[in-house]
Amino acid sequence: MAKRTVTLNLSDRELEVLDELCAKRDLTKTALLKQALRLYQAVNVRLERGERLTFENLATHEKSELVVL
Amino acid sequence: MSGNTSPIWLFDCRIGALAPAELYDEILPDHLADTELLWKPIKDRRRQQHRHWDWRAKLADAAGYLFYQGFAVVAEGKTQGLMMVDRSKTARIPVQQGKDLVYIAFLETAPWNLGQQRLYRGVGTALLAAAIQCSLDDGFRGRIGLHSLPQSEDFYRKCSMTEFDRDPDYEDLIYFEMSESRAAEFMREIGS
Numbered sequence: 609m610a611k612r613t614v615t616l617n618l619s620d621r622e623l624e625v626l627d628e629l630c631a632k633r634d635l636t637k638t639a640l641l642k643q644a645l646r647l648y649q650a651v652n653v654r655l656e657r658g659e660r661l662t663f664e665n666l667a668t669h670e671k672s673e674l675v676v677l
Numbered sequence: 678m679s680g681n682t683s684p685i686w687l688f689d690c691r692i693g694a695l696a697p698a699e700l701y702d703e704i705l706p707d708h709l710a711d712t713e714l715l716w717k718p719i720k721d722r723r724r725q726q727h728r729h730w731d732w733r734a735k736l737a738d739a740a741g742y743l744f745y746q747g748f749a750v751v752a753e754g755k756t757q758g759l760m761m762v763d764r765s766k767t768a769r770i771p772v773q774q775g776k777d778l779v780y781i782a783f784l785e786t787a788p789w790n791l792g793q794q795r796l797y798r799g800v801g802t803a804l805l806a807a808a809i810q811c812s813l814d815d816g817f818r819g820r821i822g823l824h825s826l827p828q829s830e831d832f833y834r835k836c837s838m839t840e841f842d843r844d845p846d847y848e849d850l851i852y853f854e855m856s857e858s859r860a861a862e863f864m865r866e867i868g869s
Contacts, residue, residue, distance in 0.1 A: 609681055609702060634776050639816025643777060646743040646764060653741060 616641075651676060680705050687752055688798040696752060696797070700807055704747030704759060709733050711756035711787075719788040726826050727785060735761055735783060745782070748807045750800050758786040758800035762808055768820050770839050770854050778820035778854070779812040781805075784829075801832055806869050809860045819860025824850040836863060 618626065630640050651661055661674045682699040689696035701708070712732045720728040739745035744765040750758040766780035786800040808821045824847045825833050834840065838853040855863065 634818070636816045639777075642743075642815065643764070649741075649743050650765070 682751075685750070685803050687750070687757065687800060687803065690795055690798055698750055698752035698757065698797075698803070700803060701749040701751065702746070702807075704732070704736055704749050704761070708749045708751070708756045708759060709736065712759065715755065716788055723788060725788065725791075726828050730783065730785060732759060732783075732785075746811065748804060748811075750803055752797060756787060757790060757797055758784070758804050760784045760804040760808065762811055764815060764817075766822060768822065768854060769841060769852065770856055773820055773856060776820060777815075777817050778822050779808050779815065779817055781808050781821060781823035784823070801829075802836075802867060805836060806864060806867055809855070809864055810869070812860065818857040819864070820855065820857055821860065822852065822854040824848075824852050826850065 626637060626640065629635075630637055633640060633643075635643065655661065655676055661676060662671050663674060664671045681702045683702075685698050685700045686695040687698045688694070709732055717728075736747065739747070739761060744763055746762050746764075748760040748762070749756055760781060761783045763780045763782045764777065766778060768774055768776045768778045781804075784801065784804050786804075787797075789795060790797045790800050805821070809819050812819050812821050823833070824844060827850075830851055830853075833853040836855070837859055838855045839859075841852040841854070843849045844852045
């Protein structure tokens with residue numbers, strides 16, 4: 609599969625978060641951003657089908673909807 | 678057929694020697710046609726555990742999602758095996774718990790590659806190696822996992838994958854996972 613390199617402009621805070629997530633998930637920046645893109649795309653496909661994205665607190669079973677604009 | 682291919686080797690049981698084959702990094706219409714025209718009649722006759730698997734439907738469900746990727750093994754112009762991986766899951770082995778892995782959602786070898794009279798040996802191994810390579814390419818360090826049908830459990834045990842209890846959340850199938858270190862060993866063992 610052909611691959612292309614892109615330049616990404618991030619603020620210091622965004623880069624800091626990216627570094628934190630990479631360390632936490634044991635992923636390179638490229639790997640983490642690819643996973644983020646896959647997740648964002650999957651969420652969009654489901655929202656476009658008319659589904660909702662909700663989180664459930666496993667202890668209280670309280671559910672909250674994540675509104676994706 | 679089109680698509681990206683890599684040369685691989687399978688063991689041709691008829692001649693007792695290695696034979697060339699191709700690994701595709703996507704599942705193409707010709708592969709689906711083989712499952713319907715060539716695989717299905719044999720699977721129905723043998724009443725295999727996964728005879729209901731419909732690859733066309735599986736591919737349609739996964740279409741458009743970047744999380745999913747299909748693979749196919751072809752030899753002699755016929756599809757010898759198919760695999761669908763999902764990159765949305767995380768690991769369960771304590772040392773890698775919560776880390777991303779390549780989850781093998783479906784892996785199937787052609788029905789003529791099962792049993793004593795099989796034509797080719799090594800299709801499952803080639804697809805497992807493709808999943809590990811996919812995991813390495815995606816930055817997941819070789820971590821892979823899967824739920825096994827009962828008929829395939831011994832194969833994954835022979836691959837020295839870590840075996841978990843039956844999973845009540847997944848049709849009571851046994852969950853197997855390969856650690857980063859085992860994946861590296863596995864690739865060395867098969868010469869990849």
